[in-house]
Amino acid sequence: MRRADPAAARDLSDVERAAAAALPPEVWDFVAGGSGRERSLGANREAFDRVFVVSRVLRDVSGCTTDATLLGRPVRMPVAVAPVAYHRLVHPEGELATARAAKAAGVPFTVATLSSVPVEEVTAVGGTVWFQLYWLRERRRTLDLARRAEDAGCEALMLTVDVPWMGRRLRDVRNGFALPGHVRAAHLDGGAASAAHRSAGNGSAVAAHTAEAFSPAVTWSCVEELRAATRLPLVVKGVLAAEDAVRVAGIGADAVVVSNHGGRQLDGALPGIDALPEVVDAVGGACEVMVDGGVRGGTDVLKALASGADGVLVGRPPVWGLAAAGEAGVRHVLDLLADELRDALGLAGCAGVGAARQLRTVRLPQGGRAAGRE
Numbered sequence: 057m058r059r060a061d062p063a064a065a066r067d068l069s070d071v072e073r074a075a076a077a078a079l080p081p082e083v084w085d086f087v088a089g090g091s092g093r094e095r096s097l098g099a100n101r102e103a104f105d106r107v108f109v110v111s112r113v114l115r116d117v118s119g120c121t122t123d124a125t126l127l128g129r130p131v132r133m134p135v136a137v138a139p140v141a142y143h144r145l146v147h148p149e150g151e152l153a154t155a156r157a158a159k160a161a162g163v164p165f166t167v168a169t170l171s172s173v174p175v176e177e178v179t180a181v182g183g184t185v186w187f188q189l190y191w192l193r194e195r196r197r198t199l200d201l202a203r204r205a206e207d208a209g210c211e212a213l214m215l216t217v218d219v220p221w222m223g224r225r226l227r228d229v230r231n232g233f234a235l236p237g238h239v240r241a242a243h244l245d246g247g248a249a250s251a252a253h254r255s256a257g258n259g260s261a262v263a264a265h266t267a268e269a270f271s272p273a274v275t276w277s278c279v280e281e282l283r284a285a286t287r288l289p290l291v292v293k294g295v296l297a298a299e300d301a302v303r304v305a306g307i308g309a310d311a312v313v314v315s316n317h318g319g320r321q322l323d324g325a326l327p328g329i330d331a332l333p334e335v336v337d338a339v340g341g342a343c344e345v346m347v348d349g350g351v352r353g354g355t356d357v358l359k360a361l362a363s364g365a366d367g368v369l370v371g372r373p374p375v376w377g378l379a380a381a382g383e384a385g386v387r388h389v390l391d392l393l394a395d396e397l398r399d400a401l402g403l404a405g406c407a408g409v410g411a412a413r414q415l416r417t418v419r420l421p422q423g424g425r426a427a428g429r430e
Contacts, residue, residue, distance in 0.1 A: 092323025159183025218294030354396025
């Protein structure tokens with residue numbers, strides 16, 4: 057696997073190209089692909105491109121800072137590394153390298169249920185670590201995994217609720233994608249003998265594995281049970297409907313992530329940035345609201361803040377950095393985001409993140425008139 061010089065990347069599209077060049081085609085498809093015809097995947101990026109910020113002037117931005125808080129903890133910018141499965145697919149150090157880079161950047165790193173490194177090894181790196189849960193078919197295993205994350209030192213739990221089963225990701229189906237033997241789901245049984253490693257040539261082995269492990273009966277009672285079972289802040293990820301967000305907040309979740317799973321679940325699901333303003337208005341401050349899907353630069357973070365978000369999650373870009381140049385590549389991705397966000401804040405007339413959330417945005421749909429949001 058050829059590694060790139062991370063310092064040569066001037067924006068995240070440069071990192072994306074370097075990662076695509078470094079990875080085997082079938083692994084790149086697993087990382088980059090979406091479900092179905094990939095309409096939601098493309099729409100995530102297009103939606104951000106339609107959002108424009110009404111910048112302010114004649115404000116002192118000489119002390120402009122990206123400092124913020126997420127889940128009550130200080131962060132160097134309102135960004136967290138999203139849960140992404142199997143980092144060791146793209147680099148031998150996997151999640152350890154990504155977590156070290158997130159620690160250096162001062163942002164949270166989210167360990168996935170399908171992490172290729174055990175949570176205890178990731179938290180040993182230090183920094184702020186969150187843990188992402190899927191509701192498993194064996195309820196007790198889910199709660200045991202939540203307790204394991206607590207015992208390991210994770211500072212929040214993130215329950216992903218939009219995956220009763222894995223979306224039909226046609227790139228993986230066509231490739232008959234299966235995990236190589238050195239990559240495993242460290243928190244699930246089976247090791248290198250799991251269904252994720254057994255390709256039959258007629259579908260995605262990873263999808264077959266998750267169908268065995270994940271419960272299609274994840275319901276509101278699961279959120280309530282997890283809320284009652286943990287002392288940690290609870291984040292619920294995968295919400296698009298405002299009424300669902302209100303109910304999540306009513307159960308006592310500390311945050312909701314507005315998300316269509318990076319275009320990897322329902323093809324045709326609304327982009328998170330488009331669903332965000334209605335969710336923010338409906339929740340009314342009862343919990344934090346974050347968003348993911350399509351974030352490709354600091355200006356996108358500004359647009360999310362101006363649309364009402366408390367922060368954003370980034371998934372693919374850190375994996376691109378990991379694939380292109382290991383830990384240094386992830387650091388460069390996060391440094392680029394921080395530099396671009398500070399630049400965007402200052403040019404928008406904002407000395408900090410709080411001021412960005414007071415900006416107005418205008419959406420310019422193709423072939424339509426501008427729609428504004430105060």
